[in-house]
Amino acid sequence: MTxxxxxxxxxxxxxxLPIKETGTQRCCNISIFSGLQTEIKFGLLKxxxxxxxxxxxxxRLRFTAPDKDGNVMQYIAPNDPRDIPFIDLSGKSxxxxxxxxxxxxxxxxxxxxxxxxxxxxxxxxEGYNGMYVHIDHRLTDSSGLIVMINDIMELYCHYRFGxxxxxxxxxxxxxxxxxxxKAGNEKRRAKDEKFWRDYLTENGxxxxxxxxxxxxxxxxxxxxxxxxxxxxxxxxxxxxxxVADFHLEPGPTQGLLDFCATQGVSMTNxxxxxxxxxxxxxNGGQExxxxxxxxxxxxxxxxxxxxxxxxxxxxxxxxxxxxxEFLDALYEVQNIQNRVYMHCNFDPVEVDRMLKEIYGxxxxxxxxxxxxTYQPMPVRMQNEHLKGINVRSVWxxxxxxxxRIYLTVTHSSNDGGMIFDxxxxxxxxxxxxxQTLYYYMMKIMFRGIEEPDLxxxxxxxxx
Amino acid sequence: MEKEKQFLEIxxxxxxxxxxxxxxxxxFREDLGFNSLAFMTFLGDIEDTxxxxxxxxxxxxxxxxxxxxxxxxxx
Numbered sequence: 001m002t003x004x005x006x007x008x009x010x011x012x013x014x015x016x017l018p019i020k021e022t023g024t025q026r027c028c029n030i031s032i033f034s035g036l037q038t039e040i041k042f043g044l045l046k047x048x049x050x051x052x053x054x055x056x057x058x059x060r061l062r063f064t065a066p067d068k069d070g071n072v073m074q075y076i077a078p079n080d081p082r083d084i085p086f087i088d089l090s091g092k093s094x095x096x097x098x099x100x101x102x103x104x105x106x107x108x109x110x111x112x113x114x115x116x117x118x119x120x121x122x123x124x125x126e127g128y129n130g131m132y133v134h135i136d137h138r139l140t141d142s143s144g145l146i147v148m149i150n151d152i153m154e155l156y157c158h159y160r161f162g163x164x165x166x167x168x169x170x171x172x173x174x175x176x177x178x179x180x181x182k183a184g185n186e187k188r189r190a191k192d193e194k195f196w197r198d199y200l201t202e203n204g205x206x207x208x209x210x211x212x213x214x215x216x217x218x219x220x221x222x223x224x225x226x227x228x229x230x231x232x233x234x235x236x237x238x239x240x241x242x243v244a245d246f247h248l249e250p251g252p253t254q255g256l257l258d259f260c261a262t263q264g265v266s267m268t269n270x271x272x273x274x275x276x277x278x279x280x281x282x283n284g285g286q287e288x289x290x291x292x293x294x295x296x297x298x299x300x301x302x303x304x305x306x307x308x309x310x311x312x313x314x315x316x317x318x319x320x321x322x323x324x325e326f327l328d329a330l331y332e333v334q335n336i337q338n339r340v341y342m343h344c345n346f347d348p349v350e351v352d353r354m355l356k357e358i359y360g361x362x363x364x365x366x367x368x369x370x371x372x373t374y375q376p377m378p379v380r381m382q383n384e385h386l387k388g389i390n391v392r393s394v395w396x397x398x399x400x401x402x403x404r405i406y407l408t409v410t411h412s413s414n415d416g417g418m419i420f421d422x423x424x425x426x427x428x429x430x431x432x433x434x435q436t437l438y439y440y441m442m443k444i445m446f447r448g449i450e451e452p453d454l455x456x457x458x459x460x461x462x463x
Numbered sequence: 464m465e466k467e468k469q470f471l472e473i474x475x476x477x478x479x480x481x482x483x484x485x486x487x488x489x490x491f492r493e494d495l496g497f498n499s500l501a502f503m504t505f506l507g508d509i510e511d512t513x514x515x516x517x518x519x520x521x522x523x524x525x526x527x528x529x530x531x532x533x534x535x536x537x538x
Contacts, residue, residue, distance in 0.1 A: 182511075185511060187511075187514075188507070188510075188511055191510075264492075266498060266499050268499075269499075295500055297500070297504070299477055299500060299501035299504045299505065300476040300477050300501075301476065301477075301478075301479035302476065334499070337499065338499055338503055338519075338523065339519065341499060341500045341503035341504065342503040342504070342506055342507050342519065344500075344503075344504070345504070345507065
């Protein structure tokens, strides 16, 4: 039977680009352990994982060998039987067990026409039992993966406890067809392209900012012998990643959520404001700050349950004067984000290409040092048979940092608090830098929500 | 009526509620769970489906299905 081949959608393309640039598939891997602190019937879990591979067609996605330009096509294998191995790490310490799974995360899916996901059932220390999933980011993003893990556990509860059989998942292939059709809508494309060109030019060339202060840009200016350079060099040689995780307790988290609900703003925008305010502080009160925001483009029910990689990222540029009150600054961030969201079907690689074409920054330079992704949905076992059981979810970094600082904010599976997970390039930044960044971000957010009419200038002065 | 039906079917895709259960009083954010991203992509869908141009500022003031339909009828 002939395979039906599709090009990558824009979200998948965004994930594929670093593979083309770095020559390693590893930078496109995501891996998670998700387990419960209770006994699990592994034979049944295996059956549920096998069933999930049938239910979620994105798990059967494969890629052709690259053509002469390095581009690949994708197709869905009709069936994908494979072994679901089991490993027992319960005799190790939690640190050792995590190190073992971390090492597995570095394994690459290099060949064409092979399955791009591996499930492993794992018995972890401290009584946690569950699964480790190692998957190419083009098959799913973290939101899609969480939906699938939750679905596997729903299947498990159905067969073990007789709870309701979960609703079918949406076909990835059908949503992909819709995505590709939308991408081919010339009128929409023209509208989006106009928006992005206006957005990139309305305030002139952006300027780089860094938590290490203006010296980073100064160094690049010296290196390029260009005193007016506004973009800084990207670290290319050493992309090894450092990880710094911080947990915000449920009480303070609720305070932030309540503030957002009362003011009608999103948590993403509050966090973006904290990041840009800290960058402003570190750069002598710089008013013009650009961040990168990653969003999982999942709005409809079909998009939520189809898997696939729907993460896109766009620059979020704000120019906020010191006399702007905190709440007004938050609305400014929100207004920018809303405008961007309306045009976020556009290819982000194309946006970067336009930026380069307009301002001609040298190769391998960037205006942005910090990226954010906010993931509001935790791995949470909703089923009543699993309520009250501790959940452990650990995302393992793939070891390749393509961004200087990449902050992922998630909600804890257990206590409703928030986890601030900073991935940073170890060659240029340290764990202590992330500690400081987290400390100030918290200070900015809590001072701001306590006194929303405080100006940004006054707020920075109190830090 | 056809326009309203088509509009409600788009809303239903976003909130996982059957179109015939949607009422004019329902608020997009509070009652139907739209977040900013969903609301803005929804507006993009409306533009593409009805081949219209929305005024973003005006569209952002809309809170209920009824208001959205009224606005749609003015275009």
